[in-house]
Amino acid sequence: MKQVWVLAVDCLLENIWNRIFILVALFGGILIYLSLLLGVLAVDQELRVLMDSGLALIELVTLISGLYFSATLFLKEIETKTIYLILSRPLNRLQYLLGRVLGLLLSLLLIMLLMSGLHLVLLFLHHWSWNNSYLFSIVGIFLKVLMATAAAVFFSLFSTSSIAAIVFSGSLWVLGNFTPEIRFMTQKSSGLAAICGRAVLFLFPHFELLNWGARFNRAMILSGASYALLYSSVFLVLSWLILQRKEF
Amino acid sequence: MSSVISFRETAKVYRSSHLGRTTKKIGLIDFSLDIEKGEAFGLLGLNGSGKTTTFKLALGLLTPDSGTVNVFDLSPKTKSFYSRIGYVPELPYFHSFLTVKACLKFYAKLSGLSQIDISAHLERVLWETGLVAHQNKKISELSKGLSQRVALAQATIHNPDLLILDEPMSGLDPLAIRDLRDYLSRLLEEGKTIFISSHSIFEIEKLCHRVGILKEGRLVRVLQRKDWEGVSGGLENRFAEIIQNDPTSKALLRNSIQ
Numbered sequence: 001m002k003q004v005w006v007l008a009v010d011c012l013l014e015n016i017w018n019r020i021f022i023l024v025a026l027f028g029g030i031l032i033y034l035s036l037l038l039g040v041l042a043v044d045q046e047l048r049v050l051m052d053s054g055l056a057l058i059e060l061v062t063l064i065s066g067l068y069f070s071a072t073l074f075l076k077e078i079e080t081k082t083i084y085l086i087l088s089r090p091l092n093r094l095q096y097l098l099g100r101v102l103g104l105l106l107s108l109l110l111i112m113l114l115m116s117g118l119h120l121v122l123l124f125l126h127h128w129s130w131n132n133s134y135l136f137s138i139v140g141i142f143l144k145v146l147m148a149t150a151a152a153v154f155f156s157l158f159s160t161s162s163i164a165a166i167v168f169s170g171s172l173w174v175l176g177n178f179t180p181e182i183r184f185m186t187q188k189s190s191g192l193a194a195i196c197g198r199a200v201l202f203l204f205p206h207f208e209l210l211n212w213g214a215r216f217n218r219a220m221i222l223s224g225a226s227y228a229l230l231y232s233s234v235f236l237v238l239s240w241l242i243l244q245r246k247e248f
Numbered sequence: 249m250s251s252v253i254s255f256r257e258t259a260k261v262y263r264s265s266h267l268g269r270t271t272k273k274i275g276l277i278d279f280s281l282d283i284e285k286g287e288a289f290g291l292l293g294l295n296g297s298g299k300t301t302t303f304k305l306a307l308g309l310l311t312p313d314s315g316t317v318n319v320f321d322l323s324p325k326t327k328s329f330y331s332r333i334g335y336v337p338e339l340p341y342f343h344s345f346l347t348v349k350a351c352l353k354f355y356a357k358l359s360g361l362s363q364i365d366i367s368a369h370l371e372r373v374l375w376e377t378g379l380v381a382h383q384n385k386k387i388s389e390l391s392k393g394l395s396q397r398v399a400l401a402q403a404t405i406h407n408p409d410l411l412i413l414d415e416p417m418s419g420l421d422p423l424a425i426r427d428l429r430d431y432l433s434r435l436l437e438e439g440k441t442i443f444i445s446s447h448s449i450f451e452i453e454k455l456c457h458r459v460g461i462l463k464e465g466r467l468v469r470v471l472q473r474k475d476w477e478g479v480s481g482g483l484e485n486r487f488a489e490i491i492q493n494d495p496t497s498k499a500l501l502r503n504s505i506q
Binding site for chain 2: 013
């Protein structure tokens with residue numbers, strides 16, 4: 001466990017040092033500021049627009065960062081030969097995978113904390129009073145990004161291009177946001193289309209389970225969080241199986 | 249003497265597929281070799297002859313297609329296996345924002361050393377590699393020679409019994425090469441085993457007890473120190489003779505010059 005933590009901290013430090021990380025944080029800040037302008041334009045609904053657009057932008061920026069970090073992580077380590085220095089140490093490949101993924105998640109959590117901190121400042125300036133639904137919305141976003149990131153790690157391990165890994169996992173995220181529509185279309189169709197629909201529903205993430213909004217309750221949160229953790233774990237187990245056999 | 253590394257009829261073929269077409273490239277073929285405890289064994293060969301493949305097979309980073317590789321009679325990919333090995337790949341990369349000390353601490357922790365052991369080993373390795381004065385410098389501030397010392401220090405921080413060094417002298421100035429050779433000689437005196445590759449034949453000649461010559465993935469000859477000591481032109485001439493007299497070598501040498 002100690003070595004997993006050492007790898008995670010190393011990954012976090014590298015991402016903090018990485019200029020892209022700083023750029024992403026700045027980008028998020030600017031986008032949230034833009035959402036403030038949008039709020040001014042929405043008469044009477046200013047606070048709601050500010051809340052919704054801010055959360056959407058936090059999700060988008062964290063997702064883009066997550067996909068980029070995870071898709072380039074292993075390929076970069078192979079390119080710089082860092083992976084040889086790590087894998088020739090007394091630690092197994094599962095520890096290596098868990099360490100790097102944990103570091104990635106800590107980096108994303110930090111990005112989210114920075115952006116949501118900025119977002120909260122803007123909300124409080126608009127006389128918003130604290131509501132726990134905000135916290136659960138942030139947790140929901142983090143779980144969605146966790147699922148997409150786990151998928152991106154998996155895709156990056158068997159593709160030779162980070163762009164391909166980003167495209168695959170990005171597609172997963174897009175389709176995952178449309179599962180209610182896909183379910184509706186599957187119910188209305190038959191034959192091959194219905195089979196394809198059911199396959200998509202089985203394979204792709206159901207992000208609607210994490211859109212808790214203001215109507216959250218304990219059962220929704222527990223089932224949504226368990227689903228997200230299970231879905232991510234499946235991709236991580238598959239990644240571990242690939243990593244076990246992978247030659248460097 | 250007991251065998252530290254043992255290759256038996258080991259073969260490795262690289263396969264790559266593109267648009268349904270698979271191409272094969274021989275990495276190593278019919279490779280048999282034993283390296284004894286306390287020995288410095290050098291691998292010489294032209295580019296692409298299989299030196300790095302040999303090292304990666306010994307480290308368990310590659311799996312042989314046929315034959316066996318045994319290191320300390322332990323199965324690769326286990327913790328006890330890696331705790332006895334130190335590895336320096338060719339031109340390794342370290343995070344530029346870390347200081348020398350932080351970088352070495354990172355690898356010490358990954359090697360599973362306790363906090364007390366880390367302090368003791370860190371002090372030892374900084375002194376042995378001449379990095380004491382540079383320990384608080386960032387990696388980005390180091391010259392190539394100093395970076396290479398960091399590479400050696402990370403490989404020896406856990407006091408391994410076997411060192412696998414892939415082109416450790418690459419790009420170093422003469423003084424840095426001398427320092428490196430002196431350090432490796434000291435490690436040999438301590439009973440460590442060194443498996444090294446280098447294009448610097450003179451350094452291999454001075455350091456190694458035996459040398460293996462690789463060509464197109466085949467171990468064409470293993471020379472003992474007596475085979476080049478006192479011989480006109482030394483190891484360089486022996487290497488050139490062996491490569492040139494090998495029937496398929498002339499074409500290879502021509503291609504490498506072109």
